[in-house]
Amino acid sequence: MKIVAADVFVTSPSRNFVTLRITTEDGVTGIGDATLNGRELAVAAYLKEHVAQLLIGKDPHRIEDTWQFLYRSSYWRRGPVTMAAIAAVDMALWDIKGKLAGMPVYQLLGGASRNGLRAYGHASGSDIESLFDSVREHLELGYKSIRIQTAVPGIKAVYGVAAQAQASGERYDYEPAGRGAFPVEEDWDTRAYLRHLPTVFEAVRNEFGPELPLLHDGHHRMTPIQAAKLGKALEPYDLFWLEDCTPAENQEGLRLVRQHTTTPLAIGEIFNTVWDYQTLIKEQLIDYVRAASTHFGGISPLKKVMDFAAQYQIKSGFHGPTDISPVGFAAQLHVGLAIHNYGIQEYMQHSDKTNEVFEQSMTFVDGYLHPGDKPGIGVEFNEEAAAAYPYQQAYLPYNRLVDGTVHDW
Numbered sequence: 039m040k041i042v043a044a045d046v047f048v049t050s051p052s053r054n055f056v057t058l059r060i061t062t063e064d065g066v067t068g069i070g071d072a073t074l075n076g077r078e079l080a081v082a083a084y085l086k087e088h089v090a091q092l093l094i095g096k097d098p099h100r101i102e103d104t105w106q107f108l109y110r111s112s113y114w115r116r117g118p119v120t121m122a123a124i125a126a127v128d129m130a131l132w133d134i135k136g137k138l139a140g141m142p143v144y145q146l147l148g149g150a151s152r153n154g155l156r157a158y159g160h161a162s163g164s165d166i167e168s169l170f171d172s173v174r175e176h177l178e179l180g181y182k183s184i185r186i187q188t189a190v191p192g193i194k195a196v197y198g199v200a201a202q203a204q205a206s207g208e209r210y211d212y213e214p215a216g217r218g219a220f221p222v223e224e225d226w227d228t229r230a231y232l233r234h235l236p237t238v239f240e241a242v243r244n245e246f247g248p249e250l251p252l253l254h255d256g257h258h259r260m261t262p263i264q265a266a267k268l269g270k271a272l273e274p275y276d277l278f279w280l281e282d283c284t285p286a287e288n289q290e291g292l293r294l295v296r297q298h299t300t301t302p303l304a305i306g307e308i309f310n311t312v313w314d315y316q317t318l319i320k321e322q323l324i325d326y327v328r329a330a331s332t333h334f335g336g337i338s339p340l341k342k343v344m345d346f347a348a349q350y351q352i353k354s355g356f357h358g359p360t361d362i363s364p365v366g367f368a369a370q371l372h373v374g375l376a377i378h379n380y381g382i383q384e385y386m387q388h389s390d391k392t393n394e395v396f397e398q399s400m401t402f403v404d405g406y407l408h409p410g411d412k413p414g415i416g417v418e419f420n421e422e423a424a425a426a427y428p429y430q431q432a433y434l435p436y437n438r439l440v441d442g443t444v445h446d447w
């Protein structure tokens with residue numbers, strides 16, 4: 039069997055998505071997600087100009103061989119653009135394999151290790167009352183674990199806090215990428231944040247009790263010693279995890295954080311390869327792997343990093359914001375269902391427009407996700423609906439400190 043076509047689609051139903059569709063000579067199709075928030079067209083060009091023609095004539099069954107060929111033959115390894123492109127090919131080939139086998143992808147990865155996947159949602163508020171309302175809303179939706187993000191007094195805009203109530207069908211807990219020709223500038227003050235956050239967690243614990251698993255995302259903005267201080271200060275509130283407490287590229291920095299706190303740590307949404315996790319896993323500097331299938335080279339390497347992490351009792355906590363398309367999201371649900379060391383899945387929920395373009399078969403019932411039992415990944419791409427939503431330029435925001443210095447966002 040041979041691949042006869044590889045088509046790339048860029049569509050913007052509420053937000054931008056890059057999708058690859060591979061077609062075999064028998065007319066079987068597979069789809070993959072190549073969305074890289076704010077840099078979508080770079081991945082689309084990488085796929086269209088450099089990868090599509092290499093796939094024509096290849097045997098779609100040879101997933102590992104095609105992955106290694108794309109990774110090694112380019113010579114220039116790693117990086118988010120390359121790895122998102124390879125991820126889309128990998129997912130599309132798993133999708134095809136599942137369709138040909140008549141099985142959902144999780145069956146091909148070893149079968150289900152659990153009945154459903156525990157998910158967490160994003161509660162946020164500009165003050166304590168609106169935060170409590172948001173937590174209640176998420177509990178009503180069935181979430182059994184909740185991420186807490188709040189405004190910080192004195193700071194105008196903070197990562198993770200929904201700016202306004204969304205219109206019906208546009209349920210975004212938080213959508214950071216703003217449409218426009220230049221990134222929005224936000225401000226930041228770490229000392230104000232460090233003073234404020236423990237008081238927020240104290241209030242949430244007092245209101246919602248000790249049982250509810252609570253998470254928080256530091257979004258790369260602290261130095262190791264600041265992160266250590268925060269982890270320690272949050273210990274009385276028993277967090278499920280503190281995420282991205284420091285910029286991820288400084289792996290050694292986590293040693294310092296670890297020396298000072300028992301708050302569990304999650305990191306890695308900006309990682310692209312298994313090698314980015316080498317030190318963190320071998321030295322047990324983290325508790326949860328935050329990779330996303332879309333930015334990590336697809337289903338194949340995600341399964342590999344989790345098997346490596348399993349030897350160190352490190353669990354999954356795959357990145358699941360709305361900038362991972364329903365295809366990439368479903369792809370990692372299959373991995374999560376199959377692996378033994380599943381931890382939790384971030385789940386923000388896509389908009390109605392997105393769901394019109396990507397018809398999903400996954401379910402979210404009583405706080406648990408399931409990828410569904412359709413052969414392959416279980417998502418259908420509606421090309422006609424996609425064409426009605428052309429690409430729109432969008433950028434993630436960036437931060438400046440009070441003196442004008444650019445800071446991690």
Ligand SMILES: O=C(O)[C@@H](O)[C@@H](O)[C@H](O)[C@H](O)CO
Nearest residue numbers: 075214255307358359361434
């Ligand atoms: O934990 C998360 O979900 C975030 O860190 C993301 O929302 C991140 O900001 C976006 O994926 C950026 O595109």
